[in-house]
Amino acid sequence: MSGLLHCLRRLVRLSPLLLCATGWAQTVGQVSEQDVKAAYVFNFLQFIEWPGGEATAKTELTLCVSAFSPLRRPLTALEGRQGTKARTVRVKLLDPSDMGTCRIVVLDNSDADKVSRAVQTMPTGHGILIIADEAAGQSPEVVIALSRQDGRIVFGIDSDAAAKAGLLISSKLQRLAKRTR
Amino acid sequence: MYQRTELKRGVAILGLIVTSASADADMVDLPLEQLMQLHVTTASRYEQSVLEAPAAVSVVTADDIRLFGYRTLADVLGSMRGLYVSYDRTYHYLGTRGFATPGDYNTRVLLLVNGVRFNDNLYDQASIGTDFPIDIDLIDRVEFVPGPGSAVYGASAFFGVINVITREGHQLAGPQVSTEVGSHGSSKIRFSYGAAESPGRDWLISATRSNARGADHYYPSFDSPRTNSGVARGLDFDQSTQLFARMRNEGLSLTLTHGERTKGVPTAAFSQVFNDPRSRFVDTSTRMDVAYTTDIQPLLSMTARLHAGQYEYLGDYVYDYPPLTVNRDVGTGQWWGTEWNWVSTAVARHKLSWGFDYRRDTNIRQLNIDLAPFTQYLDARRRNDVIGIYFQDEFVLAPDLTLNTGLRWEKQSGSAGTFHPRLGLVYWLQSSTALKLLHGTAFRPANAYERDYRVNIPGGVIDTQVIRSERVRTSEIAIEHSPNSSNRFLFTAFRSQVSDLISLAESGTPDRLTFNNARKVRVHGVEAEVEQRGAGGQRLRLAYGWQKARDPSLEGSPINSPRHLLKAQWSDNITVGLPGQYAIEAIGIGPRSTRQDTRLPAHVLTHVTYSTRIANLDISLGVYNLFNRRHADPASFEIQEDTLLQDGRTFRLKLTHAF
Numbered sequence: 001m002s003g004l005l006h007c008l009r010r011l012v013r014l015s016p017l018l019l020c021a022t023g024w025a026q027t028v029g030q031v032s033e034q035d036v037k038a039a040y041v042f043n044f045l046q047f048i049e050w051p052g053g054e055a056t057a058k059t060e061l062t063l064c065v066s067a068f069s070p071l072r073r074p075l076t077a078l079e080g081r082q083g084t085k086a087r088t089v090r091v092k093l094l095d096p097s098d099m100g101t102c103r104i105v106v107l108d109n110s111d112a113d114k115v116s117r118a119v120q121t122m123p124t125g126h127g128i129l130i131i132a133d134e135a136a137g138q139s140p141e142v143v144i145a146l147s148r149q150d151g152r153i154v155f156g157i158d159s160d161a162a163a164k165a166g167l168l169i170s171s172k173l174q175r176l177a178k179r180t181r
Numbered sequence: 182m183y184q185r186t187e188l189k190r191g192v193a194i195l196g197l198i199v200t201s202a203s204a205d206a207d208m209v210d211l212p213l214e215q216l217m218q219l220h221v222t223t224a225s226r227y228e229q230s231v232l233e234a235p236a237a238v239s240v241v242t243a244d245d246i247r248l249f250g251y252r253t254l255a256d257v258l259g260s261m262r263g264l265y266v267s268y269d270r271t272y273h274y275l276g277t278r279g280f281a282t283p284g285d286y287n288t289r290v291l292l293l294v295n296g297v298r299f300n301d302n303l304y305d306q307a308s309i310g311t312d313f314p315i316d317i318d319l320i321d322r323v324e325f326v327p328g329p330g331s332a333v334y335g336a337s338a339f340f341g342v343i344n345v346i347t348r349e350g351h352q353l354a355g356p357q358v359s360t361e362v363g364s365h366g367s368s369k370i371r372f373s374y375g376a377a378e379s380p381g382r383d384w385l386i387s388a389t390r391s392n393a394r395g396a397d398h399y400y401p402s403f404d405s406p407r408t409n410s411g412v413a414r415g416l417d418f419d420q421s422t423q424l425f426a427r428m429r430n431e432g433l434s435l436t437l438t439h440g441e442r443t444k445g446v447p448t449a450a451f452s453q454v455f456n457d458p459r460s461r462f463v464d465t466s467t468r469m470d471v472a473y474t475t476d477i478q479p480l481l482s483m484t485a486r487l488h489a490g491q492y493e494y495l496g497d498y499v500y501d502y503p504p505l506t507v508n509r510d511v512g513t514g515q516w517w518g519t520e521w522n523w524v525s526t527a528v529a530r531h532k533l534s535w536g537f538d539y540r541r542d543t544n545i546r547q548l549n550i551d552l553a554p555f556t557q558y559l560d561a562r563r564r565n566d567v568i569g570i571y572f573q574d575e576f577v578l579a580p581d582l583t584l585n586t587g588l589r590w591e592k593q594s595g596s597a598g599t600f601h602p603r604l605g606l607v608y609w610l611q612s613s614t615a616l617k618l619l620h621g622t623a624f625r626p627a628n629a630y631e632r633d634y635r636v637n638i639p640g641g642v643i644d645t646q647v648i649r650s651e652r653v654r655t656s657e658i659a660i661e662h663s664p665n666s667s668n669r670f671l672f673t674a675f676r677s678q679v680s681d682l683i684s685l686a687e688s689g690t691p692d693r694l695t696f697n698n699a700r701k702v703r704v705h706g707v708e709a710e711v712e713q714r715g716a717g718g719q720r721l722r723l724a725y726g727w728q729k730a731r732d733p734s735l736e737g738s739p740i741n742s743p744r745h746l747l748k749a750q751w752s753d754n755i756t757v758g759l760p761g762q763y764a765i766e767a768i769g770i771g772p773r774s775t776r777q778d779t780r781l782p783a784h785v786l787t788h789v790t791y792s793t794r795i796a797n798l799d800i801s802l803g804v805y806n807l808f809n810r811r812h813a814d815p816a817s818f819e820i821q822e823d824t825l826l827q828d829g830r831t832f833r834l835k836l837t838h839a840f
Binding site: 032034035038065067068070072073074075076077079091092093095096109110111113 | 480527532577609
């Protein structure tokens with residue numbers, strides 16, 4: 001089975017070449033909303049400092065994503081990627097009752113309440129960056145809320161939630177958010 | 182509470198490639214209007230992205246319909262991977278992956294409109310030609326899910342499910358008039374009015390009248406002085422009226438459709454007298470549905486639906502017993518039904534959906550009479566109940582692995598209840614690449630026509646024993662690669678096994694037919710599809726299917742079962758002269774066997790469409806079968822000819838004005 005998967009992976013890697021071989025390479029890179037949001041998530045990582053000690057010492061940065069988040073598919077592409085400070089991104093499914101290893105949580109509506117309740121029981125400085133998509137961004141534990149507005153992807157930063165989580169958000173990112181709470 | 186800002190184009194375009202700290206320097210505005218990700222609703226009865234859906238779905242959009250100048254739903258389906266359409270000058274017949282049984286009125290595909298069943302309750306027919314009651318301009322997109330869908334939709338979803346999603350009032354916004362003229366004296370006029378009163382509240386009404394005189398056709402087997410030397414004069418006429426109304430208010434929607442079509446029968450089908458102007462088929466249907474969708478809890482949504490409809494077939498057949506007599510065949514069906522569906526994400530990692538469908542066929546009547554002198558051969562009445570209960574689970578096993586399972590129990594009056602499962606394992610090799618392992622079964626009990634229609638007249642059905650449900654079992658492996666909405670690459674391999682196939686066959690008595698369960702068919706094949714869109718509006722789509730059907734009970738190849746199917750499409754903008762768009766489509770069908778085991782040669786038809794817009798006027802000029810290729814389709818048992826010659830080069834000019 002692993003041999004078959006290996007072959008398929010190779011075939012898939014070759015497929016863009018096969019497509020180009022049709023002699024028509026001027027395709028436009030139209031990207032889906034989900035891909036754009038996932039790219040934002042990855043780019044946020046370089047603007048955020050996690051609380052000192054244990055978290056920063058780790059060589060891995062675990063990203064936990066809700067099972068039915070539309071971002072799950074594009075976020076799986078981050079598995080094994082190098083984040084800041086040479087930390088490798090690990091992508092796993094979010095289990096709201098066991099978020100201990102998660103440094104980043106990307107949630108959708110189905111997990112919003114459970115995650116809120118779980119985070120409320122955690123001490124200040126828990127070090128979990130909670131990113132919400134669309135309506136899930138309403139709860140006070142959400143640090144960054146992504147949404148679509150007037151045909152564009154926009155995001156907001158909640159400084160209070162960031163402070164409670166013990167996260168340091170770079171002034172650069174805060175400037176991009178123009179004004180933060 | 183949140184202040185929002187716009188991250189910019191660089192992040193998006195470079196997407197996941199960007200890792201440097203200079204990301205902010207690349208951030209420029211990215212309008213998302215073009216960033217539509219393709220979603221489908223047919224595979225699981227709720228919305229999923231194409232890469233998530235446990236099926237190798239095909240989609241044709243309103244834009245494709247306009248660009249390629251499709252005139253009927255049959256044109257739309259004929260452009261899709263693995264599908265092919267035959268025509269016998271009365272109805273269009275859909276072949277799916279090398280399978281098209283003679284005498285099958287598309288009973289083995291489920292046709293939905295906005296998720297509601299559109300097959301009638303008498304013949305289970307899916308009308309896809311000019312008898313489809315909705316104007317093609319009112320279609321927003323058509324999804325086709327190949328493979329058995331009984332685990333989700335029950336009977337009829339045998340070889341696949343077609344879902345026609347109609348346009349909404351806000352998409353027309355104002356009055357619109359469209360007229361067209363074409364070859365063989367065809368013309369059409371449509372008035373539509375769409376209004377959006379507020380977001381989530383809109384309505385649309387539309388009326389269409391079309392008329393085609395049709396060509397005079399020559400049928401060699403009737404070439405004798407007594408039968409007009411084989412020429413059917415003025416008998417290929419086609420007249421139709423279509424009415425459509427749809428209203429939406431938040432989660433509530435109301436849809437009404439009505440269609441009437443009268444088609445001349447030039448082929449003297451069912452052993453009629455040749456070239457008699459009275460020979461015609463009339464199909465009339467009216468349908469309504471009310472649906473309400475709501476979130477009853479944050480993690481639980483519900484859709485409830487009530488639908489009703491009626492269908493009437495009226496066929497005038499001319500026989501010379503003697504005396505020369507008009508025999509009238511009338512089939513009517515009325516039904517109502519209700520559907521309840523719930524979708525929940527309350528259980529971690531599971532998206533559960535369940536529901537039940539109930540349909541009451543309040544009246545199904547089949548009547549066959551001679552008009553003068555009056556003689557009645559058949560008056561069969563039937564009532565029927567269909568109840569189905571289903572359960573589906575989309576279980577996310579790992580970030581890149583999802584298991585879809587489904588099970589449905591369905592019972593129809595007069596046949597035993599049956600369970601039908603499906604399994605779909607979707608593994609994302611990369612974020613843009615899905616590997617899908619699919620397995621499912623489906624069934625179809627005999628419909629009222631197959632059960633009750635017994636008339637001992639020429640072309641009539643006699644001698645039928647009890648007909649069992651036919652069954653199909655299909656396994657498929659598909660790989661889909663879609664790095665963005667402009668590029669798609671798909672490869673799929675499948676194997677289907679059909680048993681107890683209900684089919685019309687020649688009986689031991691001359692001029693009489695019979696139904697039986699005698700056949701077993703095995704089909705396997707592969708399909709590949711590539712689609713690319715360029716920055717300048719160019720578009721390329723290539724789809725190829727190879728399939729092999731075997732039927733041990735038949736000598737020679739199965740009828741109307743091509744090994745090869747090819748679809749090639751190219752379109753681009755024209756910037757010189759009168760700017761606009763042109764589109765070229767080539768549809769190729771491999772050699773096919775006929776009923777008399779003649780081998781029809783392969784053919785490729787090329788269609789070209791040019792479309793442009795001047796002020797508020799959309800102009801479209803289409804040339805179909807550009808190279809005037811001579812081609813024919815295999816005919817079914819009820820037609821004396823073995824093959825039926827199809828149209829040569831035809832034209833259509835269409836003008837649409839939005840006020």
